[in-house]
Every structure is written in C-alpha cells, then in structure tokens.
Amino acid sequence: MKIKLDQQGNLKFPAQFLQRRNLSAPLEFWLFEREGEPILLPRLPNLRKLYIEVTTGCNLQCRFCMRNIWDDPIALMTQDIFDAVAARLPYLPELEEVVFTSFGEPLTHPNILKMIETFTSRGLRVTLGSNGILLNPKIVSELMRLGVYRIMVSIDGAQAETFHDLRGANLQQIIANLEYLKELKKQHATRLPELGVEFVILKSNESELPALVRLASSLGAARLIVSNVLAYTEDMVDQTLYGYAPVDSVKGFGFPNLGSGWWLWSFMEMPRMHWGAERRCRFIHDRATVVGWDGGVSPCYALSHNYSYYTLDGVKKKVNRYVLGNVTQTPLDEILVSEEYMQYRSEVAVYHFPSCPDCDLRSTCDLRQINEGCWGLNPSCADCLWSQDIIRCP
Numbered sequence: 001m002k003i004k005l006d007q008q009g010n011l012k013f014p015a016q017f018l019q020r021r022n023l024s025a026p027l028e029f030w031l032f033e034r035e036g037e038p039i040l041l042p043r044l045p046n047l048r049k050l051y052i053e054v055t056t057g058c059n060l061q062c063r064f065c066m067r068n069i070w071d072d073p074i075a076l077m078t079q080d081i082f083d084a085v086a087a088r089l090p091y092l093p094e095l096e097e098v099v100f101t102s103f104g105e106p107l108t109h110p111n112i113l114k115m116i117e118t119f120t121s122r123g124l125r126v127t128l129g130s131n132g133i134l135l136n137p138k139i140v141s142e143l144m145r146l147g148v149y150r151i152m153v154s155i156d157g158a159q160a161e162t163f164h165d166l167r168g169a170n171l172q173q174i175i176a177n178l179e180y181l182k183e184l185k186k187q188h189a190t191r192l193p194e195l196g197v198e199f200v201i202l203k204s205n206e207s208e209l210p211a212l213v214r215l216a217s218s219l220g221a222a223r224l225i226v227s228n229v230l231a232y233t234e235d236m237v238d239q240t241l242y243g244y245a246p247v248d249s250v251k252g253f254g255f256p257n258l259g260s261g262w263w264l265w266s267f268m269e270m271p272r273m274h275w276g277a278e279r280r281c282r283f284i285h286d287r288a289t290v291v292g293w294d295g296g297v298s299p300c301y302a303l304s305h306n307y308s309y310y311t312l313d314g315v316k317k318k319v320n321r322y323v324l325g326n327v328t329q330t331p332l333d334e335i336l337v338s339e340e341y342m343q344y345r346s347e348v349a350v351y352h353f354p355s356c357p358d359c360d361l362r363s364t365c366d367l368r369q370i371n372e373g374c375w376g377l378n379p380s381c382a383d384c385l386w387s388q389d390i391i392r393c394p
C-alpha cells in the first residue's frame, strides 16, 4: 500500500487502512528503526491479558520453585497498588482476561476475593492459579459465587509419595478439594469455574503422566497443561527431559471428561521437548503483561524476577528483573504505550534475537551469562525456553 509524504512532512494514511486497523485520529505513533528499516507503531494500550502477582509468599516450598533461589523479597501487593491497577481498567478497552498467578500462592493474600471480584464484576474472565491447598469448600463456593472462569491447579504426580517429594504436600487433600469443586458445580448445574490441571514433567514423575490424565479426567478437568521444568538448581538440571535432539512427541490429545456432565472430551497440551527453529512468545502475541507485587510492570514471567537458572545446554545464567514502569508512578496504560515497552514488544514479536544455544560461543559468552544479547536489544530473549514452548504457562 502506497502512502505519501507531502512537502510539509505530513503522512496521510488511506481511509481503508485506518478502518481495517480500527485506528482513528487523533493518534500518536512511535517511529523507530530495525536494521535500518522504519517501523511505525500506533500508541494504543491494546492489552488483552493481565497477569497479576498479588504475593510472592507461598504456603509450600516446592523443590523446583524459583522461590528457593531468587533474590526477591516475600511480600504482599498492597491495596494502593492494586487500586492503581484497577483504576486504569476503563483505559484498557481490549482487556479480556486477568490471571491471578505468580511465583507465590494468590490464595494466601487476605484480600484475594475482593481483588477477584474487582475484575469479575466488570465482566472480565478471571483465572486463578493455585497449588490447591487452600481451595477448601468455603473458598471454592466463594470463587463460584464471584464468577471465576477457571481454576488452574498444579498437580505434579499421581502418586502421593511423588507429589509429597516434589511439593511437600498431601495429594489427597488437594484431590478432596477438587472433588468438592466438581460436586458443587453439579449441584449448581454450572460448568464454571472450569478446572485446569498443570503438570511439571520431570524424569522422576514422567511415568505417572498416564495416571495423572486419568485423575484429571475423573475430576472433570477441562484442560491439562504439561510443562517442562525451568532448572534453577543443579539437581533439577538432572531432571530435565528436553534437549537439542528432536524427539517425536505428541503435541496433545483429548481425554474423556468424566466429571462435568457438560462436555465429553477435554484436552491435554504437551510442551515441545527440544530446541528448534520456531520461536514465538505467547506473552507478546497474546498481548499480555505482568504486574508484580510492588506494581512493577514486566513483559513476561521470565523477566519478572531476579534469579538464575541453567540454560538448555547447562550454562548458568543470571536474569535481572525487567521493569518498564511502576503503576504507582505511571498509569498502567501509559506504561504499555511507552517507547521502550512498545519497541521491546515489536522486537520480540518478530523475534529479532540470535539463538544462544546454537552459537559457537555459547559456553563462554559473558553477555549470555547475564541475559544480554549481541544484537543490541536487552534483556535478551535469545535463550528463552518459553518462546520455544518448552516451558508453558496458563
């Protein structure tokens, strides 16, 4: 499509282009260059999915959790910070979904139900991620009353011993909580809150996946998401199942839903098990953002904390939290359209990063070890296991 720059330096967009993109004047753009090519981005807060971390505290201490090694404080999101997010909802017209989950247990926040209601009362789809311990009958009834769309519960083993070894918790207690959820939905003849199950697959629990599918089926789970582990410690490096070599693996399959009475089949999603050419960031493509416990806004989970982990090929890497603004100082919608954030999203959308695991310098590169890249844009996504679909989130 040809557009014209006039003598006064004005660019005129064709009406049909503006209509198709749902753009109308007055409108500001950011102009920047990528490899010498001009890029023009409309400054629109087109957020669709908001991840909110209401706490970094948790009632468990799972063996594979980032919280075991990170440098970040254990803290609750204050009401003022939460209110600063909620106050900008009218300025986020494309927001559809809010996900309460993080490296912490959202149900340990004393105001969690009120926070959830803030979003459900505005018609937004709310997902709650939980380890399932506090999903007692009272909380489950409240979540149903508030209109929560989905509860994602982490279950990393079908055997009580395996589960206890990884999470230090009682699997039967969680199953009992989820049985109650199933019965309550039957009583109220409703399919919501939908149940989703997350399974972090390791060498030590891989053989229990078929039994876990049967368990998810009997609990009426609508969705089973399998993810690999991000190895924060050396003992978890030994537990990883992914690597360089392509492996034939199923991407997912249906399983019978024996619990809900609403539909017959549910779906299991498997992660990719090897590093490949295709890289795609779900956070960026889903137009998501993460608001941390202190109001800091990050583009994704991977960049929302200070921690170290082991890359696909076993190099220890330090990741620094990447914050593009704080909701207590700048309105969330303004942070989303800042020059730095929009440029970063644009670079990730086209994946303008090298691939460190494929580089001859991968074992010794200093930049890589501090999560920076050799193509200029930092922090680097050149090692990201989320973009490979090796690590997955709800």
Ligand code: SF4
Residues within 6 Å of the ligand: 058, 059, 060, 061, 062, 064, 065, 066, 067, 102, 103, 104, 105, 131
């Ligand atoms: S329940 Fe989640 S946040 Fe809590 S320790 Fe386990 S993995 Fe970490």
Ligand code: SF4
Residues within 6 Å of the ligand: 354, 355, 356, 359, 360, 361, 362, 365, 366, 367, 368, 372, 373, 374, 375, 382
């Ligand atoms: S940052 Fe660049 S040089 Fe360093 S390992 Fe990655 S691709 Fe190679």
Ligand code: SF4
Residues within 6 Å of the ligand: 280, 281, 282, 283, 284, 299, 300, 301, 302, 303, 348, 380, 381, 384, 385, 386, 387
């Ligand atoms: S590619 Fe990875 S590190 Fe980069 S924004 Fe996406 S999830 Fe974050």
